[in-house]
Amino acid sequence: MQEQTDLTIANPKMSARDVKVFYGPKQAIKGVSIDVDMDHVTAFIGPSGCGKSTFLRTLNRMNDTVASARVEGTITLDGEDIYAPSMDVVQLRARVGMVFQKPNPFPKSIYENIAYGPRIHGLAAGKADMDVIVEKSLRRAGLWDEVKDRLHDSGTALSGGQQQRLCIGRAIAVEPEVILMDEPCSALDPIATAKIEELIHELRGRYGIVIVTHNMQQAARVSQRTAFFHLGELVEYGVTSDIFTNPRQERTKDYITGRYG
Amino acid sequence: MTGPAIFLLLAGLGAIAWVSARARALRLQTAARETGRRDAVHSLPGYHGWYVALWTLIPAGLFLAVWANVSPGLVTQAVLADPAAQALPADAFSRSAILGEARAIATGLQAGAFNPASQALVEPYRAALNSYGVAGAALALILAFAGGAYAFTRVRPDFRARTRVERLVMATLLVASLLAIVTTLGIVASLLWESFRFFSMVNPVDFLFGLKWSPQSAAMGYGNDDAFGAVPLFWGTIFIGAIIAMIVAIPLGLMSAVYLTQYASATVRKWMKPILEVLAGVPTVVYGYFAALTVAPALRDLAVSVGIHGASSESALAAGLVMGVMIIPFVSSMADDSIAAVPQSMRDGSLAMGATTSETITRVLIPAALPGVVGGVLLAVSRAIGETMIVVMAAGLAANMTANPFASVTTVTTQIVQLLTGDQEFDSAKTLAAFALGLVLFIVTLLLNIVALRVVKKYREAYE
Numbered sequence: 001m002q003e004q005t006d007l008t009i010a011n012p013k014m015s016a017r018d019v020k021v022f023y024g025p026k027q028a029i030k031g032v033s034i035d036v037d038m039d040h041v042t043a044f045i046g047p048s049g050c051g052k053s054t055f056l057r058t059l060n061r062m063n064d065t066v067a068s069a070r071v072e073g074t075i076t077l078d079g080e081d082i083y084a085p086s087m088d089v090v091q092l093r094a095r096v097g098m099v100f101q102k103p104n105p106f107p108k109s110i111y112e113n114i115a116y117g118p119r120i121h122g123l124a125a126g127k128a129d130m131d132v133i134v135e136k137s138l139r140r141a142g143l144w145d146e147v148k149d150r151l152h153d154s155g156t157a158l159s160g161g162q163q164q165r166l167c168i169g170r171a172i173a174v175e176p177e178v179i180l181m182d183e184p185c186s187a188l189d190p191i192a193t194a195k196i197e198e199l200i201h202e203l204r205g206r207y208g209i210v211i212v213t214h215n216m217q218q219a220a221r222v223s224q225r226t227a228f229f230h231l232g233e234l235v236e237y238g239v240t241s242d243i244f245t246n247p248r249q250e251r252t253k254d255y256i257t258g259r260y261g
Numbered sequence: 262m263t264g265p266a267i268f269l270l271l272a273g274l275g276a277i278a279w280v281s282a283r284a285r286a287l288r289l290q291t292a293a294r295e296t297g298r299r300d301a302v303h304s305l306p307g308y309h310g311w312y313v314a315l316w317t318l319i320p321a322g323l324f325l326a327v328w329a330n331v332s333p334g335l336v337t338q339a340v341l342a343d344p345a346a347q348a349l350p351a352d353a354f355s356r357s358a359i360l361g362e363a364r365a366i367a368t369g370l371q372a373g374a375f376n377p378a379s380q381a382l383v384e385p386y387r388a389a390l391n392s393y394g395v396a397g398a399a400l401a402l403i404l405a406f407a408g409g410a411y412a413f414t415r416v417r418p419d420f421r422a423r424t425r426v427e428r429l430v431m432a433t434l435l436v437a438s439l440l441a442i443v444t445t446l447g448i449v450a451s452l453l454w455e456s457f458r459f460f461s462m463v464n465p466v467d468f469l470f471g472l473k474w475s476p477q478s479a480a481m482g483y484g485n486d487d488a489f490g491a492v493p494l495f496w497g498t499i500f501i502g503a504i505i506a507m508i509v510a511i512p513l514g515l516m517s518a519v520y521l522t523q524y525a526s527a528t529v530r531k532w533m534k535p536i537l538e539v540l541a542g543v544p545t546v547v548y549g550y551f552a553a554l555t556v557a558p559a560l561r562d563l564a565v566s567v568g569i570h571g572a573s574s575e576s577a578l579a580a581g582l583v584m585g586v587m588i589i590p591f592v593s594s595m596a597d598d599s600i601a602a603v604p605q606s607m608r609d610g611s612l613a614m615g616a617t618t619s620e621t622i623t624r625v626l627i628p629a630a631l632p633g634v635v636g637g638v639l640l641a642v643s644r645a646i647g648e649t650m651i652v653v654m655a656a657g658l659a660a661n662m663t664a665n666p667f668a669s670v671t672t673v674t675t676q677i678v679q680l681l682t683g684d685q686e687f688d689s690a691k692t693l694a695a696f697a698l699g700l701v702l703f704i705v706t707l708l709l710n711i712v713a714l715r716v717v718k719k720y721r722e723a724y725e
Binding site: 060065067089091092094097098104105106107108116121167170171174 | 526604606607608609610611612613614615616617620624625628629
């Protein structure tokens with residue numbers, strides 16, 4: 001695994017070392033090590049059930065909500081162990097945001113959806129301050145022009161693609177450092193997907209972005225680093241163009257050429 | 262021939278019909294199979310058996326049912342035609358007394374006659390009963406044979422016995438379900454009719470908006486005009502059922518639902534939910550004891566010790582508190598359902614923003630579940646205002662218009678019980694008032710239920 005050492009970043013935003021995840025007696029992730037930084041979008045690819053979403057959810061401890069889940073190994077954010085007892089999970093999730101597979105806006109207005117995070121974390125001093133945050137977040141999520149005249153309409157009345165951008169805006173509103181996206185386009189049509197991909201390009205550099213995707217073309221389009229998971233193992237991790245044009249592992253090659261998955 | 266014997270005979274005939282028709286169908290089937298055509302017999306032999314058996318039993322059964330209602334009249338007419346009946350007195354009352362006695366002796370319910378006139382009629386009665394009994398039984402048996410024979414001739418390979426039997430099954434189920442609806446309609450009709458009679462004696466406006474409730478004074482002849490003002494009862498009902506009981510039930514029910522859906526481990530939930538639901542199965546009369554014998558005296562003592570005057574031993578508070586406890590399972594199970602129906606993705610979305618569990622519950626889950634919760638509360642209110650036993654035992658009878666929870670108030674249901682128990686004449690405004698109160702209660706709870714179910718349904722559609 002020569003490539004992997006080459007890719008190790010001197011001062012990574014997030015870093016996972018030998019991470020194992022168990023659901024009860026079953027091991028879902030078998031020793032994964034990976035680094036995430038702000039300048040590169042990292043894509044996780046692999047067939048269904050390969051553990052890519054499970055691994056993604058360990059990065060902001062969303063697996064905590066599953067009673068039987070157990071995580072071994074270390075994951076650090078700015079060098080700080082996120083599974084250490086001193087780490088406050090509320091603070092962690094404010095710093096590592098998440099966007100889900102199916103758009104899940106709250107049944108509230110567009111404004112209230114964005115204001116939700118800043119409000120629970122006390123980020124806005126007053127109404128005027130909140131207005132600024134809402135506008136800024138919606139602009140960054142590329143949704144402002146479409147919804148600025150109807151901020152008080154329900155978020156659930158938007159189209160699927162708009163809802164997903166609303167969810168991205170909602171995640172951005174709490175000023176996270178990393179955004180995890182779990183197959184954010186799998187429920188969207190191609191046009192909405194293109195908009196989200198464009199948005200990911202614009203967000204790169206400002207936030208560390210990790211995206212799980214089923215769609216290999218999407219991984220090739222939006223990411224600079226790609227990790228291929230299979231049966232809970234990290235089979236290959238490398239520069240995206242290398243993975244797609246010149247995979248080193250037989251299994252990666254089989255997957256990319258469509259032999260299984 | 263006696264009733265049980267006829268029924269046994271019919272049952273036997275039915276069984277024979279089933280067996281023989283099935284056997285015939287079986288033979289036909291075998292014969293058809295030999296010709297090599299699998300589909301030659303439309304229905305399984307068992308269906309043919311049922312078809313013939315039903316044709317044997319149903320017409321005869323229906324006839325017997327009609328006969329049981331018609332024959333007593335025919336018997337009486339036969340007896341009256343007898344020469345011995347010429348001696349009967351002309352007035353209808355003593356005439357029917359004598360006939361009744363004669364009938365009782367004839368059927369063996371009574372050993373001897375008090376009235377010699379009836380003794381003379383015993384023999385004609387016995388004869389008439391016997392001949393009509395035999396006639397009825399004979400007709401029933403003939404019908405059974407005729408029906409069975411007709412059906413038996415129809416047992417052919419291509420006869421669609423299955424379709425017929427299935428159709429009868431469907432018709433039976435339809436009748437069963439209509440019975441409940443028809444009963445409800447009957448109840449409504451009787452309520453409407455009696456209320457109509459009441460409102461012909463008392464002005465509906467006085468009833469619905471009057472402030473003084475004293476049906477006793479009307480019964481004692483002081484006139485109906487201002488004795489039936491039901492507003493104090495409506496107030497008492499709302500005060501106990503919709504205010505005090507809900508102040509207890511809504512917070513406790515909601516909190517227990519939140520605990521059970523969001524915090525409790527699977528084991529705790531497995532034990533606590535059924536225990537909570539047992540509360541709903543406690544007979545309300547038991548709650549009534551508890552309210553009247555335990556809670557009410559304790560509250561009165563408490564009120565007196567803190568210096569509240571006019572504390573009654575039958576207080577609105579006692580009835581309301583206990584009713585609130587009774588209602589908790591309704592509120593909590595509806596709230597539980599609607600919180601559980603909020604998609605997991607909402608919860609995940611909120612937690613992933615760094616919200617705590619309680620922030621997620623108060624800001625996302627409860628607002629999203631609110632329509633379901635409101636529906637549950639409305640159903641609970643409708644249950645509470647219709648509740649009778651607790652208020653009869655604990656709330657008192659005084660029709661007070663007071664907001665003092667330690668005072669005694671009365672409710673619509675309590676007054677209905679009060680108006681209808683004991684010896685009453687059923688045409689006075691006093692008793693008929695009970696029906697008018699019942700009608701108001703029925704309409705209000707019906708409306709509450711309709712609104713509640715619509716709210717719940719609309720909300721369910723939003724997520725599924």
